[in-house]
Every structure is written in C-alpha cells, then in structure tokens.
Amino acid sequence: MTTYKVVFLDIDGTLLRPDDSIEASTRDAISQLQSQGIEVILATGRPLHEITDIGEELSIHSYIAYNGAYAIYKETEIFLENMKTSDVDSFLQIAKQHHHDLILYTNKKNYYTSLENDRVKNFLKSFHLRKNALYDPSIRSEILGITLITSDENGDVPYHSINNIHYSKVNVVGFTSCFDVIQDNVNKGVAVKAMIEHLGLSKENAIAFGDGMNDKEMLMNVGESFAMGNANPSLFQYAKNITTSVENSGIFNGLKSLHLVE
Numbered sequence: 724m725t726t727y728k729v730v731f732l733d734i735d736g737t738l739l740r741p742d743d744s745i746e747a748s749t750r751d752a753i754s755q756l757q758s759q760g761i762e763v764i765l766a767t768g769r770p771l772h773e774i775t776d777i778g779e780e781l782s783i784h785s786y787i788a789y790n791g792a793y794a795i796y797k798e799t800e801i802f803l804e805n806m807k808t809s810d811v812d813s814f815l816q817i818a819k820q821h822h823h824d825l826i827l828y829t830n831k832k833n834y835y836t837s838l839e840n841d842r843v844k845n846f847l848k849s850f851h852l853r854k855n856a857l858y859d860p861s862i863r864s865e866i867l868g869i870t871l872i873t874s875d876e877n878g879d880v881p882y883h884s885i886n887n888i889h890y891s892k893v894n895v896v897g898f899t900s901c902f903d904v905i906q907d908n909v910n911k912g913v914a915v916k917a918m919i920e921h922l923g924l925s926k927e928n929a930i931a932f933g934d935g936m937n938d939k940e941m942l943m944n945v946g947e948s949f950a951m952g953n954a955n956p957s958l959f960q961y962a963k964n965i966t967t968s969v970e971n972s973g974i975f976n977g978l979k980s981l982h983l984v985e
Contacts, residue, residue: 727983728928729762731787731915731941732974734769734777735850736894736934737951740969743851745781748975753781755984764796764918766911768868768891768903768937770828771795772854789828789868790891790905790937791914802917804909806866813885814869814904815858821881824872827858829865834858842872846901869904876900891937894955903937912940919944930981932966932974933958949977 732738738745753763765778766787778784785796794802811827818825818836824843827834832854837843847855870893871879879890879902887908893901911933919929927946931938934954939961942948950962951973959965966977978984 726928727761727930727947727981728924729764729919729922729930730756730978731764731766731911731918731929731931731945733931733933733935733938733941734765734767734774736953736969737932737938737974738765738777738969741896746970746972746975748972750781752975752978752984753783756978757782759983761983762922766791766915766931766933766938766941768870768893768935769850770833770852770854770868771830772832773850773852785918787911787914787918790903790909791911791940792867792906792909793830794914794918796918796921799921801921802914804867804906805864806869806904806906808863808866810885810888811863811866811869814871814882817881817885818871821873821878823874823878825858826852826870826872827862827866828868828870829862830867832856834862840872842874842900846870846872846898849895849898871902871904873900873902878902891935892955894935903935905937910940911938912944915941915944930978932977933962934969947981949973 764785768790771788787794825836890902929945930947931945932949934951948962949964949966950958952968966973
C-alpha cells in the first residue's frame with residue numbers, strides 16, 4: 724500500500740472559496756493530515772509575499788509560488804527561476820500596443836504597468852494584493868511571473884509570438900480575460916518534482932489538488948491527483964480523480980476517498 728507523505732494544494736478555487744473563505748471541512752482535513760505527519764504545501768500562481776498569512780493561519784510553512792518559479796520548504800529555498808529580461812521586455816511592448824495591463828511579480832513586490840485602470844483595481848482588491856508599486860525597469864531581471872489583464876477572453880493571443888511561454892486563464896469568476904504567464908520549462912510540476920526530490924520521496928508519495936490549467940503539470944507529477952468539481956473542464960483529463968467543488972468539501976472528500984481523513 725502506498726504511503727502518502729505530502730499534499731500539494733492550489734489556493735484560489737481549491738483552498739479558497741470565491742468569497743476568500745476556507746471551509747471548516749478543509750481546515751479539518753489539513754489538521755488531520757498534519758497530525759499524521761503528512762506535509763501540506765501550498766502551490767499557487769500568487770506571489771509568495773502575498774500568501775504567507777494564509778499559510779500561517781493553517782500552520783503551513785512550505786510553498787510553491789509564481790506558478791512554480793519559486794519553491795521554499797520551510798526556510799530552505801528549493802527552486803528559483805527568473806524570467807528572461809528579453810521576454811519581460813516583449814510583454815511590456817505588446818501590452819502597451821494593445822492597451823493591456825501587466826502585473827509583474829518579484830519576490831518582494833507586485834509591480835504594475837498602471838494602478839489607475841478599473842480592471843487592475845478590481846484584480847488587486849479581489850486577490851488582496853498589498854505590496855504594490857508601479858513598474859520600474861530597474862527590477863526587470865528580478866521578475867518571477869506575470870499576469871496579463873486584458874479586455875477579452877482571447878487577450879493572450881497577441882503574446883503567442885513569445886517563444887517557450889504558455890498561458891493559463893485565471894479560473895476565478897469575473898477574471899476570465901486575465902491570464903497567468905507560465906514558462907514552458909518552469910511550472911508547478913517542475914517545482915513539485917524538485918520539492919518531492921528534496922524530501923527524498925517519490926511521486927507515488929504525493930497528492931495534489933487543483934482547479935485551473937496552471938495546475939495541469941502539478942497534477943501530472945504526483946501519484947494521486949484531484950481536479951476540483953469547479954475546475955476548468957479542460958483540466959479534468961489531467962487528473963486521476965474529480966472531487967466535489969471548493970464550496971462542497973472538495974479537498975476533504977478527495978482525501979476521504981483515500982482514507983486519509985474521517
């Protein structure tokens with residue numbers, strides 16, 4: 724029988740409900756895992772400096788952030804991969820041409836091409852981004868990830884000329900014209916593999932839950948994978964299992980099916 728040692732949880736739409744709350748059943752499930760000595764690691768597109776309060780609330784101290792560009796196990800840095808400065812420049816140029824807004828993330832702050840656009844203000848408010856500043860070219864070599872804020876659901880198309888990049892639509896109601904920028908060689912799956920190796924485990928010891936297409940590689944690099952019931956339907960084919968929604972004990976029910984919680 725496989726012994727599970729680590730569980731990776733996406734945040735938005737998986738851990739957090741649309742109103743940014745966490746179900747009591749989810750808190751209970753995490754507590755039960757921790758009492759068994761099973762590691763719980765948050766894996767998100769969000770910047771690290773914006774999620775540690777969620778981790779502290781749940782006694783979680785290890786993270787994968789920026790869609791896999793950065794991973795830290797407790798206080799040990801496991802993985803770090805900045806974006807190419809030439810790619811950053813290309814995104815800025817194309818965004819300017821199409822009147823789009825960008826959020827560029829470093830390990831300290833969120834940098835915006837504009838803080839005045841209503842779309843940006845809504846994004847900032849909805850995702851509770853606090854450490855914000857206007858973009859300055861002096862930090863272009865420190866960028867770990869980017870979010871595109873466009874005006875239509877195909878707003879990522881003008882950027883497809885940039886090589887070795889793919890896009891994941893933000894799977895949150897009201898933000899279907901926003902896209903996470905993901906490097907082909909840097910994603911949650913790459914970071915999950917690095918974390919599993921650091922822990923001296925195999926993929927069969929790992930479980931993951933996700934709801935967006937930026938979770939695809941993560942779900943493919945663990946032994947047991949769950950797509951939330953509210954997930955982007957395109958994600959289902961990459962998960963071994965489909966659980967209930969984030970508003971209907973999805974994490975708890977998935978873990979219960981593996982007899983890890985009761």
